[in-house]
Amino acid sequence: MRVRKKKHGSERILACSRFLIEDPRSLIDDPSVAFSKKRPIHLEIGCGKGSFAVGLSSARQDINLIAMEKVSDVAVTALERAALTENERDDNLRFIIGDAKFLPEYFPAHSIDTIYINFCDPWPKKGHAKRRLTHRGFLEIYRGLLREDGMLIFKTDNEGLFDFSMEEFEAAGLHIVWHTKNLHAEENEIAKNNIMTEYERNFSAKGFNICSAHVRFTKKETEND
């Protein structure tokens, strides 16, 4: 994603600071402190301009959603979108500007119900595989954060990344509950309730199929089990 430096970026972030968790380390004992009501915590990683985060938190008033984006000039748009749609939600959306690799410093163990990864960067070079947000290194981070039986919901237009991710899920011993290589052609509840992301809209308009997987983090079996 090419990012142009946003004019007056820091003032614009300040104007929406009620949606921003300025010090994500403040969540380390209890992420619910960021919200006015206690509800199950869901996390979106790499939220981009925030259209999925705004759509999901409006549709699901039973959850508290934290959306994370590492590029602050992109997060500005997400924060402003949240401010514009504030009245559609029950104060259940917050943002973190930060990198997923620091998540264990932000959240207590097993405090998250569901993680969403939408159209993450594919890092096509083999030598960059560790940077993919579905690489087994990241899956181990998510295992530490998710409650037992917590879910990862993944979408991408990139079939190569999808195949790689499915192999990683299996290698990590995760339970692939459902998957498709053409989400928009499905007729089930998952497809009916699908909330489109910015990238999803763009890529599907260009004729790309959308791949998706729902993955459950069951307890890892040890030799003693």
Ligand SMILES: C[S@@+](CC[C@H](N)C(=O)[O-])C[C@H]1O[C@@H](n2cnc3c(N)ncnc32)[C@H](O)[C@@H]1O
């Ligand atoms: C290809 S864009 C997709 C944006 C959005 N999810 C969508 O579907 O429209 C990927 C986004 O993830 C962010 N990102 C990439 N790696 C990240 C990381 N390690 N931690 C947090 N955000 C990350 C990028 O800055 C970018 O905004």
